[in-house]
Amino acid sequence: QVQFVESGGGLVQPGGSLRLSCAASGFIFDHYDIGWFSQAPGKQRDGIACISQGYGTTYYADSVKGRFTISRDNTQKTEFLQMSDLQPEETAVYYCATPWDKCRLGQITKAEIQTEFGYWGQGTQVTVSS
Numbered sequence: 001q002v003q004f005v006e007s008g009g010g011l012v013q014p015g016g017s018l019r020l021s022c023a024a025s026g027f028i029f030d031h032y033d034i035g036w037f038s039q040a041p042g043k044q045r046d047g048i049a050c051i052s053q054g055y056g057t058t059y060y061a062d063s064v065k066g067r068f069t070i071s072r073d074n075t076q077k078t079e080f081l082q083m084s085d086l087q088p089e090e091t092a093v094y095y096c097a098t099p100w101d102k103c104r105l106g107q108i109t110k111a112e113i114q115t116e117f118g119y120w121g122q123g124t125q126v127t128v129s130s
Contacts, residue, residue, distance in 0.1 A: 002026040004096050004121030011127045016086050022079040022096030022121055029077040032118075033103045035059075036070060036081045038092040039123075045095070045113060049081060050103035059103050086128045093123040 008020040020036070035050035049070040050059045058070050069082040079096050097120045104116065113120070 002119050004119060006094060006096055006121045006124040009094060009124035009126045011129065012086055013130050014086065014088055014128055016128070017082070017084045018086065018126060020081040020083065020094055020124060020126075022081075024077045024079070024096075027098075027119070029072075030074040032098040034072060034079050034096060034098050035103055035105075036068075036079070037095045037097060037108070038090065038126075039095065040089075040092040043092075044107045044109065046107050047103075047105040050099075050105060051079070052103060059105055061105050083126075086126070088128045091126060091128050093125055095123045096121045 003025050005023045006020060008018060010018065012018055030053055033050060033052050035047055037045050037047050039045040048061045048064050049068055051070045051072050056072070060068060067083065067085045071080045097117045099117050108116065
């Protein structure tokens with residue numbers, strides 16, 4: 001069975017840092033692009049970072065560029081997101097997911113969550129507050 005397990009979230013002060021992990025199992029990890037998505041309460045899910053399966057090309061939403069770094073370890077079948085200078089508006093649940101086609105950034109609709117992506121994890125809560 002395909003399974004993603006996100007971890008590493010928690011409560012941090014504005015300007016603080018966190019490192020999120022997404023451990024994958026049940027599929028050929030290095031055959032898929034994989035990304036990180038955030039979803040605040042009442043908001044659509046947003047693609048904020050993604051890394052390709054081939055050359056490891058990385059993509060970032062403008063809002064996180066320069067502060068967040070995505071990486072993957074194909075041997076450990078794990079995706080990481082190093083987040084720095086976190087802001088209160090970035091309080092959200094963070095998910096990892098694999099698209100059917102290629103990396104996606106920006107908002108995705110409720111329908112696209114099911115139609116454009118093959119697998120999702122349960123998410124890990126990040127709260128940025130003083």
